[in-house]
Amino acid sequence: MPKRDSILVNSMDSSSSMAVGIWDGSTTGILKALNPHRHDHYTCMLVEAGQLEVLFDFEQLIMPAGTLFVCPPHQVHQITTVLGASGYYISFEGHHMTRSAKDMLDASLNETLILSLSAPEQQWFTSILDSLIKLDSINYSANKEVQQPLLSAFITQAVICHDCRSAAGSISHSPRVISIANEFRNLVKRDYRSLKRPAAYAQQLNISVAHLNDVVKMVTGLSASALIQKEILSEAQRLLYYSQLSIKEIAVQLGYKDTKYFIRLFTKKTELSPGDYRKTLRSNPDLD
Secondary structure: OOOEOOOOEEOOOOOOOEEEEEEEOOOHHHHHOOOOEEEOOEEEEEEEEEEEEEEEOOEEEEEEOOEEEEEOOOOOEEEEEEEEEEEEEEEEOHHHOOHHHHHHHHHHOOOOEEEEOOHHHHHHHHHHHHHHHHHHHHHOOOOHHHHHHHHHHHHHHHHHHHHHHOHHHHOOOOHHHHHHHHHHHHHHHHHOOOOOOHHHHHHHHOOOHHHHHHHHHHHHOOOHHHHHHHHHHHHHHHHHHHEOOOHHHHHHHOOOOOHHHHHHHHHHHHOOOHHHHHHHHHOOHHHO
8 A cells, every 4th residue: 555645635626515426436536546545525425336345544344235425524545446336426515514414414423424225215315416416407507505405415314324223323412412512523623733622622612621521421422631632543543554754743743742742642542652553554464
């Protein structure tokens, strides 16, 4: 696997910040995805035929026909094998969804949402994607008032399907609690390099640190501090595997001027030093 000085980030090509279409093994986007990369937007694929094998961060997953998956921004993934696979894709920025649909998605989307669809479910999702594709020929230009409800219905139904298959789906929280937890997670993803203490986020959210911790623990099972550290460590692990940056350069990218402190933190949480972690990952043939 080719290693990079930094991880490739694919941005939206469409001026409307949403793109939908049909793909197969020869599609340009699929060929580009054979290399490790991440997006600065949400991306969703529906496998209609064949089989797709994808490496999400460090987990190899096999997705046969009838699989729908939604990836969050900034997660590293790579298509490793396309076995006669084809289907639909849709890429979009968060503002294309209604607030309620985005909140539902972010609440369910820890890393990647993956669903094995029944035949009626697959038919329904396909009909929505077909409708979005046909809008261009009907309207000759993007129409947010039509796109947004279709996309929001698509995402909301994906979350409903996910929750029906998950024990976590039986746990309900108030809309306010979900909103605070999602706002916190979005802030952490944006600011974890510069803000590493829960108090800084509580101030942005205009709530107390104690309330922030209570809400985050209720929704995610983690304290606010633990979730911040989890985001930092996840990015550190990606950079250690997918890039050729030195340990010092990675520490700086993550907002640590003191490399030794970063090494101690990483070692405490993973029980391996950053150097040993990198060697372990790169010596694992299942991840190459």
